[in-house]
Each structure stands twice: as C-alpha cells, then as structure tokens.
Amino acid sequence: MKILSFSSSFPSSVRPTEGIFVLHRLRAIAQKVPLEVVHPLATIPLIGSIHSRAALPLEERVGDLTVYHRRFSYVPGILKRFDSRFYALGLENWLRMYCARERPTLLDAHFAWPDGVGVSYLARGLGLPYTITLRGTINPRYPIRCFRRRMADALQHAAAVISVNRSMADIAIQLGAAADRVHVIANGVDMDRFKPVPKAEARRALDIPQDQPLVVSVASLKPPKGHEDLIRAMATEKMPLRARLIIIGGETDFGAYRRLLQRLVESLGLRDRVVFAGVLPQETVAAYFSAADVSVLASYTEGCPNAVLESLACGTPVIGTPVGAIPEWLKDGENGYVVPVGDPSAIGGAIAKALRRPWSRDTVRRGIIGRTWETVAKETLSVFEEALRVP
Numbered sequence: 001m002k003i004l005s006f007s008s009s010f011p012s013s014v015r016p017t018e019g020i021f022v023l024h025r026l027r028a029i030a031q032k033v034p035l036e037v038v039h040p041l042a043t044i045p046l047i048g049s050i051h052s053r054a055a056l057p058l059e060e061r062v063g064d065l066t067v068y069h070r071r072f073s074y075v076p077g078i079l080k081r082f083d084s085r086f087y088a089l090g091l092e093n094w095l096r097m098y099c100a101r102e103r104p105t106l107l108d109a110h111f112a113w114p115d116g117v118g119v120s121y122l123a124r125g126l127g128l129p130y131t132i133t134l135r136g137t138i139n140p141r142y143p144i145r146c147f148r149r150r151m152a153d154a155l156q157h158a159a160a161v162i163s164v165n166r167s168m169a170d171i172a173i174q175l176g177a178a179a180d181r182v183h184v185i186a187n188g189v190d191m192d193r194f195k196p197v198p199k200a201e202a203r204r205a206l207d208i209p210q211d212q213p214l215v216v217s218v219a220s221l222k223p224p225k226g227h228e229d230l231i232r233a234m235a236t237e238k239m240p241l242r243a244r245l246i247i248i249g250g251e252t253d254f255g256a257y258r259r260l261l262q263r264l265v266e267s268l269g270l271r272d273r274v275v276f277a278g279v280l281p282q283e284t285v286a287a288y289f290s291a292a293d294v295s296v297l298a299s300y301t302e303g304c305p306n307a308v309l310e311s312l313a314c315g316t317p318v319i320g321t322p323v324g325a326i327p328e329w330l331k332d333g334e335n336g337y338v339v340p341v342g343d344p345s346a347i348g349g350a351i352a353k354a355l356r357r358p359w360s361r362d363t364v365r366r367g368i369i370g371r372t373w374e375t376v377a378k379e380t381l382s383v384f385e386e387a388l389r390v391p
Helices: 020-030 051-055 077-102 112-126 145-157 166-174 199-206 227-234 256-267 282-291 306-313 344-356 361-365 373-389
Strands: 003-007 035-044 059-062 065-073 106-110 130-134 160-163 182-184 214-218 244-248 274-278 294-297 318-320 336-338
Touching: 003 020, 003 112, 020 035, 020 065, 020 373, 035 077, 035 112, 065 077, 077 112, 077 145, 106 112, 106 373, 112 130, 112 145, 130 166, 130 373, 160 166, 160 373, 166 182, 199 282, 214 227, 214 282, 214 306, 227 244, 227 256, 227 344, 244 282, 256 274, 282 306, 294 306, 294 344, 306 318, 306 361, 318 344, 336 344
Parallel strands: 003 035, 003 106, 035 065, 106 130, 130 160, 160 182, 214 244, 214 294, 244 274, 294 318, 318 336
Antiparallel strands: 059 065
C-alpha cells in the first residue's frame, strides 16, 4: 500500500499549527506504510495565495513527511460552489505526473469540501480508489443544495468514508454512502505531550497566580467557535470577579474577528480578565491545560475537536456544547459539563459550578487513556486495507 493524502488544512513552515490533528494521524500511518501529503493552497487569480501561505515552497519536509504545496484557483463569493472543480483542475496535471512516477495505490482526502469532492474528480479520472475523512466542513454545507449534490456524489463513489464523529457518519449515509463503507474513527491524543502536570508547577512556569480562577479556551478565532458567548459568560453575575479567561488560537481573517472580540471585551469591562494569547506551541498549550481549573469550547459546529481530548488527557474538565464529537466524550459531572449552544448564561453557570467543586484528574482523563495516534493509525489502516480489497 502506498498512500497520497490531501488536506487543505495542514502544518507548514509558515503556519506550523494549522491542521496539526491531520499531521498527527498521517505521521502515525507513515510509520507503517509509505505516505506523502498534498497541501492544496487556494489562490485568488491576479492576487495570489490567501493569507500568509503565498511564501510556501512547492515542496518541503514537515517533520518526517514530504509535503507538496500545490496551488489552485479560488474565487470568493458566488463561484465558491466551484471550489472543488478549480481544485481538481489546479492539481490534475501535476497529479498525473506524480502517479506515473510514484504509483500510489490510494488517494486519501481529508475534509469533505473542497478536498473530498476535488479528490473524487481526480481519482476517478485516474482510475484510482479514494477515501474521504469527514472532519467538519460537511456540516455547514450539506443543507445547501449545490454543495450537497457534489458531496453526495463524492461520498457515494468513495472506497471508504471515515468520520471523526457519529453525526457526520449519519449525514454521509443520508447522502447515499453505503453504510458498510462508513466508519467512525475519532481523533487521538499525543499522550507524551498532553498529560497531567501539577497545577502549581504549571502556573509557576506560566507566571499565573496560584489562587486565581483560570479558564482556558483553545480554538481559532472565528465565529463558529462561540468566542462571543464565552466572553459574555465571563461577565455574568455568576462568575467569580477574579476569574480570568485565556483564549489560545490564531486568526483566520486578517484580524477582523479578533478586533470585534476585543471591542466586546472592552464594552463588558473585562480588559483585565480576558487575554488573547494567539497561536502557541503545543507544549505551551499543554501547560495551560494543566494550569487551568476548567477549559471551555463554546462551538456552534465541530468535527472531533482535539482541544477537548487534549484537555481531558491533562486531567482538566471541559465545558462544551452538544455538537460534533463533544457529547461523545463529555459525561456531565464526571469530566465536565455539556451546555446549550449560544447560551452565555448557561456557559457562565457551568464555569462557576466547575470552579466551585474539586475534580479528580484520574477520573477526568479515564475515558481518554489509550486514545493515542498509534491506535488511530491502526484503525485507519484497517479501513484502508478493507477498501482496497473490495471491488
């Protein structure tokens, strides 16, 4: 077996933490079978690659993986429905040459849109089997007819579909994917990095007062992550006045949403209680999880958020919304609380309750132990092997 994986969200020398959960899975698989990665980059005609990735070389090593950064045209607005066609057109010639030279046996797409649909066009043109992993981009698009039709076609022809949670697996089946080819494989955790560290030790390392109630949220700065609800929750009367919120995550829109959040913080009088820490190395994120009393993910939509799994692995309880895989991992009162989407009052109440009670780190992390990336790689390779056997 020789795999060529495609992911439009993937770490690089320019943005080393983007899509790092994809890197973890692919790196674990690459330890068992040959695997290389294609990182497609959206490029606006006459302008160039969006965000900071324009400076990326055509090929580089990310860890021990070879990554090909390949560009395709992207036209915002009404033409977004054709992203997957532009994706396939942009990669087609290069991929034909690559396949003639390297002869991969399987094309492995991450995210239904645009990767899954784009790779489905490419794979069928080359007569190669392909798989699609659903990671969240299907959720906002499947209600829209033009996207739903294209994703349904790609899912129906895939040799296998992997979903990181049960709800997206059900969507794939509703869209016509054969149930026996749809598999649920949750993300894993780097247990060597995300593990309990004594809270006092973690706080000393981060220069955080030992007696300050601390809330941490790890999520990119974009509206679906529910940051506005979380910030409003910090201003509710239920919240201890000294409680501090640290938001860890990068910007996706040139800072516009961060500026909106900062204005909200100012208007609520939370300037001294809410900190935007930006993108941090995973070692530092792990330290913040161990230093925190509770972590929060107030998302409106999710796949299988690693912020939840990593917090649990550190023994820190999580408050999350019932979206994606979050309710599959959280057990109320045992390792955190599930709160309604878009409800700052409920979020604030859950934070206050979490801050008032003691938590057993062993109990909080019990359900995550053993969910390593090595385990995920074995489960994924089993699906790949079955997909290649089935005509």
